Amino acid sequence: MLPELVTSxxxxxxxxxxxxxxxxxxxxITxxxxxxxxxxxxxHGPNVWDVDGNRFLDLTSGFGVASLGYTPQPIVEAMQDQAARLYHAMGDVHPSAEKAALCxxxxxxxxxxxxxxxxKVILTNSGSEAVEAALKTAWLxxxxxxxxxxxxxxxxxxxxxLTVTGRSLFRDPFKTQLADFASFLPFPICQHCPWHAPGREPSACLPDCMNAFLRQAEILLAKGDIGAIVVEPVQGRGGEVVPPGWFLPLLRQLADQFGALLIFDEIYTGFYRTxxxxxxxxxxxxxxxxxxxxALTSGFPLAACVGREKIMDAAWPESTGEALHTSTFLGNPLGCRMALQSLELLEAEPWSERVEALGHHLHSGLLKLQETSRHWGWTRGLGLMRGIEVVDANGQPDPARTGRLVEAMLARGIIILSGGVEQNVLSFTPPFVIDEAELDFALAQLTEAALRES
Ligand SMILES: Cc1ncc(COP(=O)(O)O)c(C=O)c1O
Known part of the structure; x- marks a missing residue:
């Protein structure tokens, strides 16, 4: 449903x-x-109503969580059933059947x-903690x-x-207390090539970039101190950055060659988002x-680190009664039940086809949008994870304009967020249940909002 605003x-x-x-x-915080x-x-679905009765179209899926849209009936029913029966258990002591089923x-x-x-699985209460469980596993x-x-x-x-997050905005205030075990390499963002090849699409990436990356990575890995490579296969909050085709296969090869574990952070990208x-x-x-x-749970604070059995069992000793990594709410039955129901829905339909078709439609719309103002920069992404850069008259990142556009869109009944290292990317991660007309409406509103800004 399209937005309807009853108050300012x-x-x-x-x-x-x-x-x-x-x-x-x-x-x-807020x-x-x-x-x-x-x-x-x-x-409900792709729509949100606020306390003043305004209806919005959500292009964020609430931070990428509501891929199936909000309050799908089977999830609501599963929650109600579970809540009436058992909504807390003793995660690492006397767990629920739902935890075993989810693992x-x-x-x-x-x-x-x-x-x-x-x-083998370690359930956690947040994505951040799932990454930490993976880092602990790699160390062990x-x-x-x-x-x-x-x-x-x-x-x-x-x-x-945070130690492995490559964003100074988040790191700098705490850097004195951050451990120093992470080494950072450039993520190959083809539109702003870290190795200074001219801006281009990933498919046309120069072999020079791969070789430049390889040289840097080999120097680091050859020291023999790296136990893990942690990477988002597509950077999400970094601005919908899709790496060139050589990147992930090369990381796999390097991890094998130098005896490091390869950790994919698919917290944002997982379950058909791309x-x-x-x-x-x-x-x-x-x-x-x-x-x-x-999206694993559609809306419960539960995440997971899953590893190959032989690695997990080599890393973690048998529990003798005191788990080395756990928490009070680990494997919460309501969260596990929501995850099981979400996974059933996510696997039951050909979401791949729908996400690819809608993603293609969105991409075409963003390409048309680019033509309407010199303040639009590169657009990129995969599936229903797409972004477009906002730039100033000199083509430089314009985070202030991006922020104004986010607010202008809200005033038009559309919830959208900015992302990117420079905070100048408008990010589109709508629920999969959005339709083409709703996407077209959002893009038309964005075109108008941007023209008013110019
Ligand atoms: C790729 C990725 N990893 C980890 C996280 C952290 O997850 P959480 O906010 O649940 O701690 C996020 C959150 O946006 C994310 O996008």
Whole structure:
């Protein structure tokens, strides 16, 4: 359904709640401005209603979580049933049947499906913690302290995940306390080639770039201290950056050659966001450990680190009663049930086809949008994970304009967010249940909003 605005944005109730929140929540959490935020009251499909009765079209899937749209009936029913029966258990002591079922299902969908034997799972409460579980696994398995990570990456903000996150915005305030086990290499972003090849699409990437990357990676890995390579197969919050075709196969080769474990962070890209079940399927490369979250549950704080059985069992000793990595809410039954139901829905329909078709439509729309103003830069992405850069008159990143566009779109009833290392990418990660007319409407609104800005 298209947006319907009954009051100005934000309306009076949202404005009142923002004042209340400002008084009691740490001021660094929720961004408040005259045009932001709206407080959500309910949501269905790709739509959200705020406390003032305005209906919005959500192009974010709520940070990539609601891939199936909001409140699909089977998930609501599963939650209601589970909540009435059991919504807390003793995760690492006396767990629920749902936890066992989810671990089995995650093994099937990953390592078993890749014919690499069973997978073993560590469930966590956030994506950040899933990355930390993978880092701990790699350390225990290899006894090598170093981790190779990438500029522009986002793996979460817990101290462990932040250590491998390649964004100075998040790192700098804490850098004195951050451990120094991560080494960063450039992520091959073809539109702004770190090795200074002229801007181009990934398919036309120069072999020189690959060789330049290879030289840098070999120097690092040859020191023998790197136990893990952690990478988003497509950078999400870094601005929908799709690497060239050589990148993931080369990482696999380097990990094997130098005895490091390859960790794919598919927390954002997993479960058909890019058109395939996992983004890494586009290049047919398999990791040793995979981190999953967001769309996994459709909306419960639960994520997972899944690893090849032989690696997990080599790393982690049998529990003697005190788990080395766990938490109070580990394997929460409600979260596990939501994940099982979400996975059933995600696997039951040909989402790949729909996401690819809608993604193609969105991409064509973004290419047309590019023509309408000199303030649009590169557009890129895969499936329903796409972005377009916003630039100033000199073609430089324009984060201020990007922020104004996000607010202008909200005022037009469309929820969209900015991303990218320079905060100048408008990101599109809509629910898969959005339709072409809704995407066209959003793009038409964006065209108008941008023209008013110029
Ligand atoms: C690729 C990736 N990894 C990890 C995370 C962190 O997940 P969480 O916010 O659940 O800690 C995110 C969050 O956006 C992400 O996009």
């Amino acid at each position: 944005i934000p309306g009076p109730r949202s404005r009142g709640l923002a004042v209340e929140l400002r008084a009691h929540e740490s001021r660094n 961004y408040v401005s005259p045009g932001f935020p709206v407080f959500w009251e309910r949501a 089995r299902r995650l093994s099937q969908l990953t390592f078993e499906n890749w014919n690499l034997g069973p997978g 398995a290899t006894q090598r302290r170093g981790v190779l990570a990438f500029n522009g990456s986002y793996h979460g903000l817990g101290y462990g995940a 058109g395939h079940r996992f983004a890494s399927d586009h290049w047919n490369v398999q990791p040793d450990l995979i981190c999953l979250g967001k």
